Amino acid sequence: MSENNVFARIIRGELPANKVYEDDEFLAFHDIDPAAPVHLLLIPKRHVVSLQDVGPEDAAWLGRMMALIPKLALENGCRPGPEGGFRVVANSGDDGGQEVPHLHFHILGGERPWKPKS
Numbered sequence: 001m002s003e004n005n006v007f008a009r010i011i012r013g014e015l016p017a018n019k020v021y022e023d024d025e026f027l028a029f030h031d032i033d034p035a036a037p038v039h040l041l042l043i044p045k046r047h048v049v050s051l052q053d054v055g056p057e058d059a060a061w062l063g064r065m066m067a068l069i070p071k072l073a074l075e076n077g078c079r080p081g082p083e084g085g086f087r088v089v090a091n092s093g094d095d096g097g098q099e100v101p102h103l104h105f106h107i108l109g110g111e112r113p114w115k116p117k118s
């Protein structure tokens with residue numbers, strides 16, 4: 001059965017998103033309710049609910065996903081260098097505060113002060 005959450009619908013093109021990156025495996029777009037000057041969401045196209053569902057067999061694609069984060073952050077407004085940078089958050093499950101049940105990394109950045117809600 002196909003997923004029916006908003007991110008699965010964005011992947012299928014059923015809902016619009018302000019996309020900043022797409023390839024065969026991953027999609028990144030702006031969060032609809034940004035918690036920082038830069039707030040991107042990076043998701044895999046494969047069906048994975050959260051980090052609770054990954055294991056050693058997922059290391060290769062997860063590594064490719066992680067390696068995209070600095071590229072996307074810097075291409076979309078995060079400042080480089082030690083005075084810049086970004087924050088990465090992956091909420092997992094109800095106790096982790098996850099609202100959308102499809103694995104995603106929040107990429108948050110931009111000049112402070114900003115109050116992260118995640």
Ligand code: 5GP
Pocket residue numbers: 006015017018029030031032033034041090091097098099100101
């Ligand atoms: P979670 O709490 O699951 O870690 O984060 C879900 C994030 O998805 C929230 O930051 C929320 O603002 C964002 N979000 C929810 N629905 C949509 C949507 O339809 N489009 C976009 N671009 N972001 C969404």
